[in-house]
Amino acid sequence: MATKHQGSSLSSSLDVERVRRDFPALAQKVHGHPLVYLDNAATTQKPIAVLDRIRQNYIEECANIHRGVYQLSERATVAHEAAREKIRDFLGAKQSSEIIFVRGATEGINLVAQSYGRSHIGEGDEILITAMEHHSNIVPWQMLCQERGARLKVAPMDDHGDLILSDYEKLLGPRTKLVALTLVSNALGTVNPAKAMIASAHRHGAVVLVDAAQAVPHCELDVQDLDCDFLVFSGHKIYGPTGIGALYGKQRLLESMPPWQGGGDMIMSVTFEKTTYAPTPAKFEAGTPDINGAIALGEAIDYVQSFGMEAIERYEAELIAYAESALTKIPGLRLIGTPKHRAGAISFMLGDIHPHDVGTILDRFGVAIRAGHHCAQPTMKRMGVPGTARASFAFYNKPEEIDALAAALVETQKVFRT
């Protein structure tokens, strides 16, 4: 059972107190209690290194990129492209021209749906997604299907929140042109066997987009090992700023795709009669990009790399096991989603207390969790709940915080006299 000295019970070598000193936000108090931030699947707190880099960029390198002949612009361009190279390395991509800066995972998916989708998917074609997708990996495909006369198919999951792989295999066919799947479910924490799923899709000639928004802070990724055709993630979920993320695409696919938005930076030459486009990635980056955000995202990746994703994964696996054990000891608490392999998040119901009421009461004890449908209404429907309370973790969370969560849940039951 939870006691005061559980910190030492995690065998991982990661020094969590050292990590926590890098995140000034974690030292705050909320309603008189130390902040226990367990909504990391929504967004993560930012380390001081990222905050410093944002400031430094605006002080020392503030200029537009790819155009200035002066030194400040050159510095900004070098820093921006260095960030692209860091993302390439982090994802294991072959070349940095395969990395396109976008606002986040949502924009990356929309880019693929509108550029690749509109030019490669037609009437009667099928797009296959899974039953546990975030709305951002459902709605862009619905819009595309509606426009092109294509059909959206959904691979089902079981009561544990695991995909039913035999059904997934059966849904793949000659008409399947694209598969879009999440690597980690934001609502349930399920880790999907993406590599095998991608290989199956390829046997049917479909291209595969991986939504790695929830995977990227928790799992070591290698796009060449996965062999995915596209992959998207958001910077703010991996300790970077909001408003920046990346799309990875295989070079030959990106080359086959028309531009998405028109404007400056994405052209080779413009006349009123005809415009020729720049090669990827510039082709997909019209207008002045979020230069500062990209550079800060590069810094965030450096930050996690300084620990190593393997060490982070190991620590978080222990933390999540500890959390599962602490939560399931609370009478009346029911986990929603008990997948074989979990990362990032645990969803639950506390008796018949509505998740919003749980969230409000936990907040008064300084514990920040997410309550609701997590932008995954079909997932909630499949699990037979209107929404859940969700605790989601980062490698700066510690066992004592899970004890605080568990204690606040018991207090919640007292408020509801259950």
Next chain:
Amino acid sequence: MNELDDLYQEVILDHQRNPRNYAKLPTANHQAEGANPLCGDHVTVYLDVKDGVIHDISFQGEGCAIAKASASMMTSVVKGKSLADASDTFNRFHQMITGGQDPCFDLEALGKLAAFSGVSAFPVRVKCASLAWHTLNAAIRETSPTAEPSEDSKHTGK
């Protein structure tokens, strides 16, 4: 944890667990659906309005304790009230839960609705407490799909 006990008063928990007037209303001539899309709460309010008076009212839906208790208590409070009185009650209820009332605000005049005064300490929960009331306003404006158009449908909420 005073604010929490103020918010989750016994009477609110009772209405949540045993919602009053929780059914479809066969005689409804007005109805509307309301939802808070970001949290997924939804409610349908059914009205039987005769001569500008809420003759009968019921609701169905799902939501948090505050949303459900507010809908339940609303139905028991406005039943028998004129549309004008119901609208006036909502205005005062809304002032109370948003903390926007003037110093001489008469809390007692709101009767058992005063149980929701604790909501004002929780700004993000105002939308929970007011969902049913906004839906009532919409129902007053909209006739039931099965009802004959009547004079009452010309009344607007507030």
